Amino acid sequence: xxxxxxxxxxxxxxxxxxxxxxxxxxxxxxxxxxxxxxxxxxxxxxxxxxxxxxxxxxxxxxxxxxxxxxxxxxxxxxxxxxxxxxxxxxxxxxxxxxxxxxxxxxxxxxxxxxxxx
Numbered sequence: 001x002x003x004x005x006x007x008x009x010x011x012x013x014x015x016x017x018x019x020x021x022x023x024x025x026x027x028x029x030x031x032x033x034x035x036x037x038x039x040x041x042x043x044x045x046x047x048x049x050x051x052x053x054x055x056x057x058x059x060x061x062x063x064x065x066x067x068x069x070x071x072x073x074x075x076x077x078x079x080x081x082x083x084x085x086x087x088x089x090x091x092x093x094x095x096x097x098x099x100x101x102x103x104x105x106x107x108x109x110x111x112x113x114x115x116x117x
Contacts, residue, residue, distance in 0.1 A: 008034070014042040024101025033096045037061070040089030049106040052080035053097045054088075061090015085110060 008019040015037065022032040035054070044064070054063070056076045063070045063078050064087045072078060072092070080086050 005034070015039060016041055024099070029101065030097050030099045031101045033098075035092075035094040035096050037088065037090065037092055037094075039091075041087060044085055044087040044110045045107050046083055046085045046110075047098075047102070047106045048108070049082055050098045050100055050102050051082060052086065053099075054078045054080070055095040055097075057093040057095060059090060059092035061088060061092045063088040 003021045005019060008021045009023070010017075010019050012018065017036040019034040020031065021034065022028055022030065024031045054072075054077065056072045056074050056078075058074050060071070060073045063072060063080075064085075065078070065080060066085050070078060072090070
């Protein structure tokens with residue numbers, strides 16, 4: 001199955017541009033998204049259920065996972081386990097896979113920007 005970008009669901013959340021190519025269901029146990037960030041993800045958060053797997057397509061930046069800075073560049077992959085606190089910044093394009101599929105109800109927000117809209 002081929003999914004073209006113009007057929008993806010496009011939206012913006014917390015300073016990042018997202019294109020959702022696959023939305024998880026019982027028969028598809030993952031979400032697959034293209035992520036563009038030009039500055040930073042505006043809120044530090046954790047998710048109690050999902051693994052977040054980021055593959056850096058282009059650009060450079062840093063992830064903070066449980067307070068530890070991880071510098072990234074193209075072809076790096078970052079795995080965020082359920083419960084890990086995450087924040088990132090940079091000018092990057094990434095592929096994001098979440099499994100099980102992302103559910104905002106499982107998020108906890110911390111520090112600056114911790115209020116949900």
